[in-house]
Amino acid sequence: MKNKRLLSGPYLFWAIAFIIIPLVMIFYYGLTNNNGQFTFSNLARMTTPENLKALGLALLISLISTVICLLLAYPLAMILSEKNVSQTGFMALIFILPMWMNFLLRTLAWQTLLEKNGVINSLLNLLHLPELAIINTPYAVALGMVYNFLPFMILPIYNVLSRIDKDVINAARDLGANNLQTFLKIILPLSVPGIISGITMVFVPSLTTFVISDLLGGSKILLIGNVIEQEFKQGSNWHVGSGLSIVLMLFIIASMALIAKYDKDGEGSMF
């Protein structure tokens, strides 16, 4: 018994050192001012027009990216789940392969591709086609998010789909449902847990990212992640940065709770 408890030691240490203490520090900084006095003013900084705009834009872009990821990932996950394992292995590998490369490098590569005089535009010029001017726009940021986070949408949906008993689908067909009805009434509802974890895994990092918007949005696209980053690094104002982080965190928790509630109404379970 005692030995078993010892085994959990490293995890306990990890949780305290890298999760609990940082959280406590963020809450401490977020809820105090420079003099160490308790205040809500750091949290209220979210309501300044610039910050609200950054939050709104971040929400919009990450929502759009999440929807695009879902639309791309679902059919692919369905195709993968219908193939047998040996074929799936190879196809899944192709889609997961980019994950093995550094996230920053991949995003930098997109910068090079999309630049005004970048690879894509050079090619377009060569073919006498109009130039693509999406670098430093929200489109480029959304593209970067979709590219980077797509695998996180594919995998959970694929997992759920491949675990659906083929005879459950056969049963629906047997009872008179055509392919579309089978999909809408059986496959889709049964895959809701996968969709929800996919959404969570794409929406949350998209909402909080500052790297993608930095590299593909130039300094023109300011998302809430960039605002927080600037508070910490350029402004060296840990109090405001922490305050904004807390608000963003609450925001994410609230949206997850909302999804979970919707999920409970609409079957399947994740939380």
Next chain:
Amino acid sequence: MSNKLIDIVNVSKSFDENVVLDKLNLYIRENEFLTLLGPSGCGKTTLLRILGGFETPDSGEIIFNGQNINAIPPNKRQLNTVFQKYALFSHMTIADNIAFGLKIKGKSKNYIEDKIRYALKLVNLEGFEHRTPDSLSGGQQQRIAIARAIVNEPKVLLLDEPLGALDLKLRQDMQYELIRLKNELGITFVYVTHDQEEALTMSDTIVVMNQGYIQQIGTPEDIYNEPQNAFVADFIGESNIISSTMVEDKVVKMLGATWECVDVGFGKMRPVDAVLRPEDIVLVKPGEGVIDGVVTNIIFKGVHYEMDVLANNYELLVHSTSMYPVGTEVGITVDPFNIQIMKKPESEDAEAVGIEE
């Protein structure tokens, strides 16, 4: 009996190199409880899936009510399947599960509610409407799967080893339930199982299959009492299969003695297999039987004792309600009517080859 409802004509099916069904012919009559019986891999489930529309035969025809249904998808066929692992929709209530087929067909709300109540009553699960499949036991889930299929009023109900996952007691109860259901509904049941007892209990007709071929078609009594080959004799119940010689009509030489039997038409001095069911072997005092033997093993089985009796170097399996201790010398006799003579297979392969009616 009544008309042919399904006619399976020359149906073959292979998966990759593996031939699962080879030019199979079979017909199923209206209101029949037909069981496809055989060991795993004999093709019985494949045949059922072809009937359900989940597999397409490589060649041959499935005629349903006079029409070829090879190209008709499962959702357009007038038959419903009860799947081996129930395949209930876990995200729906029991009522929604049962209503699924009816809602697809656009039936009225009242009709659907009546049907749900009727079906739940039929399977003895009244009041389960708002439960979820996860909260039900295996036997209850199985009955819901049956209810879900029969509300659609199919002409044929296909059942793929539906009792396989249940424990013995529940399985026996469900066998009687199924017979009752079949009689109440008056529809055709096509039932797949590897359990010979299940097949004997429930069926009107049993189709014994092995390696993609039909071995014998007949009533449970036919199959049990008059197996046509060693495979059937061995698969159905317990039996002693003894290499013998047919001396002439109604006389067989086996175990070094001459026995009276009732079979005719095998010719003179022909090698044959004789089947003796363990319960048909009668033990008497030494010298009073046709041959003598020695009890070498005895096990108490409840209703009877199971004994091994060594006679002329052949170990006979004997069931008897009397107990004979190991080492007892006994006489052995068999009623001529209970000796079943079969043709010997020409070769190893011939054992698996179909005997068409």
